[in-house]
Amino acid sequence: MLLPETEHRDLWVRDGLVTFEPVPDAVTVGTGWILPGLVDLHCHVGLAAGGAVPDDVAEQQALTDRDIGALLVRDAGSPADTRWIDDRDDLPRIVRAGRHIARTKRYLRNFGWEIEPDQLVAYVEQEARRGDGWVKLVGDWIDREKGDLSPCWPRWALDAAIERAHELGARVTAHVFGEDALPDLLGAGIDGIEHGTGLSSDLVSLMAARGVSLVPTLVNIANFPTFAAQGEARFPGYAAHMRSLHARRYDNVRDAYDAGVPVFAGTDAGGQLPHGLIAREVLEFVSAGIPAEAAVAAASWKARSYLLGGSGLLDEGVTADLCVYADDPRLSPKTLLDPVRIILRGRVVR
Numbered sequence: 001m002l003l004p005e006t007e008h009r010d011l012w013v014r015d016g017l018v019t020f021e022p023v024p025d026a027v028t029v030g031t032g033w034i035l036p037g038l039v040d041l042h043c044h045v046g047l048a049a050g051g052a053v054p055d056d057v058a059e060q061q062a063l064t065d066r067d068i069g070a071l072l073v074r075d076a077g078s079p080a081d082t083r084w085i086d087d088r089d090d091l092p093r094i095v096r097a098g099r100h101i102a103r104t105k106r107y108l109r110n111f112g113w114e115i116e117p118d119q120l121v122a123y124v125e126q127e128a129r130r131g132d133g134w135v136k137l138v139g140d141w142i143d144r145e146k147g148d149l150s151p152c153w154p155r156w157a158l159d160a161a162i163e164r165a166h167e168l169g170a171r172v173t174a175h176v177f178g179e180d181a182l183p184d185l186l187g188a189g190i191d192g193i194e195h196g197t198g199l200s201s202d203l204v205s206l207m208a209a210r211g212v213s214l215v216p217t218l219v220n221i222a223n224f225p226t227f228a229a230q231g232e233a234r235f236p237g238y239a240a241h242m243r244s245l246h247a248r249r250y251d252n253v254r255d256a257y258d259a260g261v262p263v264f265a266g267t268d269a270g271g272q273l274p275h276g277l278i279a280r281e282v283l284e285f286v287s288a289g290i291p292a293e294a295a296v297a298a299a300s301w302k303a304r305s306y307l308l309g310g311s312g313l314l315d316e317g318v319t320a321d322l323c324v325y326a327d328d329p330r331l332s333p334k335t336l337l338d339p340v341r342i343i344l345r346g347r348v349v350r
Contacts (some may be wrong), residue, residue, distance in 0.1 A: 013320040016346030020316055029348050030324040030341035035070030036314055037305035037321035037344070038336070040278045042194055042215045042266025045073065045094060051110030058082055062091045064275040067350055069323040069339045074307060076173065076194060076215075076266070077112060079138040093321075095307055097173065098127030103152035106141040108271070113192035117157035124161040124230055128170035132261050133205025135165050136194075139174035140181040147235045149178035150156070158188035175214075177245060185213065197221060197245040199252055208260040213306065216253045219277050221246060222270035233330035236274070250288040259289050264297035265308060279336035286333055293330040320346040
């Protein structure tokens with residue numbers, strides 16, 4: 001069975017590509033409910049809490065994602081050079097956003113470039129050329145003088161940087177936890193928002209009208225109470241703010257989905273979180289009140305279409321990246337936690 005279709009169909013793989021024409025003497029490798037390979041739209045292969053990791057660690061991160069069915073990931077910022085992964089047929093495909101671009105002393109150490117606003121255009125140009133059609137900004141972070149989240153960039157810098165990225169054919173997304181950075185980022189024409197826990201109803205409407213995507217990373221937002229506790233002694237205002245953002249996380253995501261914002265699944269794995277969490281992120285979508293089929297689509301065919309174009313479905317002639325499940329994920333999304341078979345580029349890898 002092929003989602004989102006409803007009738008039974010047989011699928012063959014020939015030369016690594018999907019076909020619906022029977023292949024003589026084909027070997028049956030699995031039966032069940034077939035999905036286009038899962039997608040993690042916010043992942044960091046090659047990154048850990050201290051910064052870039054050796055290639056063997058990055059390999060294990062990629063294998064962990066693969067083995068839960070994440071066969072396509074958007075690397076939403078990493079200081080590591082992972083281009084060698086492109087030569088491995090057994091590892092997921094990575095669409096890169098270059099390295100995070102952050103304000104000086106306003107982000108996690110060893111993660112991103114730390115610069116000032118008058119340098120933003122130059123660094124956006126650099127990362128647009130290093131990446132695969134994406135650039136990642138750090139839109140807000142804790143300001144230690146204010147003791148709370150605060151925007152990192154003035155509007156004039158965002159206007160010039162995002163316009164330049166678009167001239168170079170790149171889309172721009174931004175890490176944003178709080179409320180205050182969002183109006184300028186959206187006003188400057190940003191293409192995506194990561195986390196977006198501070199969204200308001202008017203900004204959600206603006207995102208829907210402009211087709212700006214949201215990747216809420218709910219498995220990461222679950223850690224906000226911990227972040228609050230870690231910072232409470234020095235920054236009580238920040239701690240209270242993070243708890244408030246956490247408390248409304250599900251309403252925030254459901255409101256965006258209901259308004260028509262393109263909402264996609266991503267885990268934020270690789271910084272503070274382990275890899276292989278994309279199925280759990282889908283379950284978080286369901287907990288937020290998003291219908292199961294839409295939650296699955298946000299981590300499968302719709303996410304593929306968003307990143308790569310096309311329908312995102314298992315159409316004739318597409319690369320055979322697919323997952324097989326014992327049950328219908330639209331009815332039993334927990335089945336995503338236990339794939340029966342994973343096929344990557346036409347080869348069974350699990």
